[in-house]
Amino acid sequence: xxxxxxxxxxxxxxxxxxxxxxxxxxxxxxxxxxxxxxxxxxxxxxxxxxxxxxxxxxxxxxxxxxxxxxxxxxxxxxxxxxxxxxxxxxxxxxxxxxxxxxxxxxxxxxxxxxxxxxxxxxxxxxxxxxxxxxxxxxxxxxxxxxxxxxxxxxxxxxxxxxxxxxxxxxxxxxxxxxxxxxxxxxxxxxxxxxxxxxxxxxxxxxxxxxxxxxxxxxxxxxxxxxxxxxxxxxxxxxxxxxxxxxxxxxxxxxxxxxxxxxxxxxxxxxxxxxxxxxxxxxxxxxxxxxxxxxxxxxxxxxxxxxxxxxx
Amino acid sequence: xxxxxxxxxxxxxxxxxxxxxxxxxxxxxxxxxxxxxxxxxxxxxxxxxxxxxxxxxxxxxxxxxxxxxxxxxxxxxxxxxxxxxxxxxxxxxxxxxxxxxxxxxxxxxxxxxxxxxxxxxxxxxxxxxxxxxxxxxxxxxxxxxxxxxxxxxxxxxxxxxxxxxxxxxxxxxxxxxxxxxxxxxxxxxxxxxxxxxxxxxxxxxxxxxxxxxxxxxxxxxxxxxxxxxxxxxxxxxxxxxxxxxxxxxxxxxxxxxxxxxxxxxxxxxxxxxxxxxxxxxxxxxxxxxxxxxxxxxxxxxxxxxxxxxxxxxxxxxxxxxxxxxxxxxxxxxxxxxxxxxxxxxxxxxxxxxxxxxxxxxxxxxxxxxxxxxxxxxxxxxxxxxxxxxxxxxxxxxxxxxxxxxxxxxxxxxxxxxxxxxxxxxxxxxxxxxxxxxxxxxxxxxxxxxxxxxxxx
Numbered sequence: 001x002x003x004x005x006x007x008x009x010x011x012x013x014x015x016x017x018x019x020x021x022x023x024x025x026x027x028x029x030x031x032x033x034x035x036x037x038x039x040x041x042x043x044x045x046x047x048x049x050x051x052x053x054x055x056x057x058x059x060x061x062x063x064x065x066x067x068x069x070x071x072x073x074x075x076x077x078x079x080x081x082x083x084x085x086x087x088x089x090x091x092x093x094x095x096x097x098x099x100x101x102x103x104x105x106x107x108x109x110x111x112x113x114x115x116x117x118x119x120x121x122x123x124x125x126x127x128x129x130x131x132x133x134x135x136x137x138x139x140x141x142x143x144x145x146x147x148x149x150x151x152x153x154x155x156x157x158x159x160x161x162x163x164x165x166x167x168x169x170x171x172x173x174x175x176x177x178x179x180x181x182x183x184x185x186x187x188x189x190x191x192x193x194x195x196x197x198x199x200x201x202x203x204x205x206x207x208x209x210x211x212x213x214x215x216x217x218x219x220x221x222x223x224x225x226x227x228x229x230x231x232x233x234x235x236x237x238x239x240x241x242x243x244x245x246x247x248x249x250x251x252x253x254x255x256x257x258x259x260x261x262x263x264x265x266x267x268x269x270x271x272x273x274x275x276x277x278x279x280x281x282x283x284x285x286x287x288x289x290x291x292x293x294x295x296x297x298x299x300x301x302x303x304x305x306x307x308x309x310x311x
Numbered sequence: 312x313x314x315x316x317x318x319x320x321x322x323x324x325x326x327x328x329x330x331x332x333x334x335x336x337x338x339x340x341x342x343x344x345x346x347x348x349x350x351x352x353x354x355x356x357x358x359x360x361x362x363x364x365x366x367x368x369x370x371x372x373x374x375x376x377x378x379x380x381x382x383x384x385x386x387x388x389x390x391x392x393x394x395x396x397x398x399x400x401x402x403x404x405x406x407x408x409x410x411x412x413x414x415x416x417x418x419x420x421x422x423x424x425x426x427x428x429x430x431x432x433x434x435x436x437x438x439x440x441x442x443x444x445x446x447x448x449x450x451x452x453x454x455x456x457x458x459x460x461x462x463x464x465x466x467x468x469x470x471x472x473x474x475x476x477x478x479x480x481x482x483x484x485x486x487x488x489x490x491x492x493x494x495x496x497x498x499x500x501x502x503x504x505x506x507x508x509x510x511x512x513x514x515x516x517x518x519x520x521x522x523x524x525x526x527x528x529x530x531x532x533x534x535x536x537x538x539x540x541x542x543x544x545x546x547x548x549x550x551x552x553x554x555x556x557x558x559x560x561x562x563x564x565x566x567x568x569x570x571x572x573x574x575x576x577x578x579x580x581x582x583x584x585x586x587x588x589x590x591x592x593x594x595x596x597x598x599x600x601x602x603x604x605x606x607x608x609x610x611x612x613x614x615x616x617x618x619x620x621x622x623x624x625x626x627x628x629x630x631x632x633x634x635x636x637x638x639x640x641x642x643x644x645x646x647x648x649x650x651x652x653x654x655x656x657x658x659x660x661x662x663x664x665x666x667x668x669x670x671x672x673x674x675x676x677x678x679x680x681x682x683x684x685x686x687x688x689x690x691x692x693x694x695x696x697x698x699x700x701x702x703x704x705x706x707x708x709x710x711x712x713x714x715x716x717x718x719x720x721x722x723x724x725x726x727x728x729x730x731x732x733x734x735x736x737x738x739x740x741x742x743x744x745x746x747x748x749x750x751x752x753x754x755x756x757x758x759x760x761x762x763x764x765x766x767x
Contacts, residue, residue: 058405058406061405064412065581065582067581068577068579068582071409071578071580071581076570076571076574076575078570079567079568079569080567080571081567082570083563083568086563090563091556094545094555095338095554095555096338096551096553097336097551098551100550101667102441151496152495152497152499152500153501155491198596200502200596203597237481238482239477239478239480240474241596241598243598243599255602255603256478256603258713271710272713273616273617273634274633275622275633303481303484303485304630304632305484305494305630306631306632307628309628310628
């Protein structure tokens, strides 16, 4: 028999044995064992080859897809070989081992309990010392909690205010001030107070609304000069930037949880889980034609917290 | 010869032959459904191995620099050291991308295997006395795995994970009375603080893995001590264990399974792109990606956040913000119910006895129906986590999809649970050996069929 035919017969027997194992048919034992050895040997050889290839691929500079494929074959060959080895050539017979329903005999458990209670009584007799010990350990435990306080600043007023101040110029992410006249109708611009382009809580959307579209709340008629409105960009639901503006409906969308805010109605939430309007920033235009803030937001921006109403 | 001599060397000094003998001959029951826990274990081994490699290159710092690395489209962009080092280890470190992607895939498979394993334990009653402790240990492992998955993909300081952190901060903030302090202490101040990445890194690579390793050890030690459960039939009882010996058959097969898990994970890591942070871009406070979905195992929470109506509670001056209900209360109740399940079931069935034989799902139609109803509930929540994508596929408004899912989250579990109860009751009453062999009459008149003989 030529070598190639021997190999083919080997593979064939291996596959047959694997199938036989799956279908639980019987085979002459000698054939089965030889086929199993051949199949397992092939699996290990394949793995060997893949590991050599992996080394070559790595040495040549590496290539993620080829590395993944070769790792698959190298590890997979070992897996197939070992599982077949266990199932085909190692004792599989049903072995039976006894076990107890519960672990210890009642007498043993009782003895152990007694020993414990006896020891505990010796401690319990000194009840004064016991109480003092409990107090000391308790105090130490509480003292050990203090380092947790060092983990962060106290919330204080941080959540109630942003970096916007009366007269602060609105600047883009790159720090450029915004000229009111340069804003086109329905354009949207993310701005920060000048000098605070890293202040996450101060991000604000400037929207130049078409004339007559925006209905200011009473008392806020002078907050939107030249129909330019400013609203906090942080969603009042879970804090994502409200990134999408649909000009046709004048609505703002939050891509995280699909809250929708109606700009003409003061960014009132009209859909999705948000419960509160985006806070409005009172705007003005300074003598040089730049957009400025009249003051900070009138209420906390972003997601709500338990005492946010006490501003 | 070498093996024999080294065994003797150890035995003469430590005296392990008795224990070793018992160990080698230990009998393990065999069933395909017992493999999921092992798959989880081996995925964790792959996580540790690839994670050690990644930690050699990742720089958990928010110091910014201009990117000049191998990925041309990002050159000249200001990035954090964390994001930059993740790009470098993906594009410039040889085998780095395979390691990173394998790590991420292993995390997904790790948690998936734990969840399927949990279902197997639940539906076969393997949590009953004396295995309640291992049920609780396993649940704690699941929580730790979820948490470490989140801290892991949040490390990279890309735009998608930054958005996830922003939401996590808002959820912490929503807790009544404690929220503001908790958020500030966890994040080191108002979002985004300069502390968060280094804290996440230490948590992800040290604290949580250490807890996981400790609890896995307890988990395995208890299985060893209590011996594995087995299905009834073929002479298997509560007082014996039928199976194959640990050495050499079981050990060889199990090592084979490890290589199998590793092989599939590396194939995914090499060929299936995952978390392409270079496409999301670096985190910027005012930017956001859309659509934005978390990894699969947080999909149910994301869905709950999207689906929960615009409700909040105001009592006096105190507000309980909207995210508290879907993102704090819901997972709280979920895990409370899971932890309490062995105690609840024992109370309702009055079965306080120890069991080593497993039940089949149809032996306990009520438990199975409740389990399936719960699974259906979380599947609908999971779908809601992609309501924007579903709306896009079907060309419907997001609001419509959300409303359909809001109704579905109540209706689907009820229907699924009822159907399951009906099928399992008929199966049980028929006493058939296989589900496909149950006579149709039993399904038509589930209450009329005769009860089968007691099984055990």
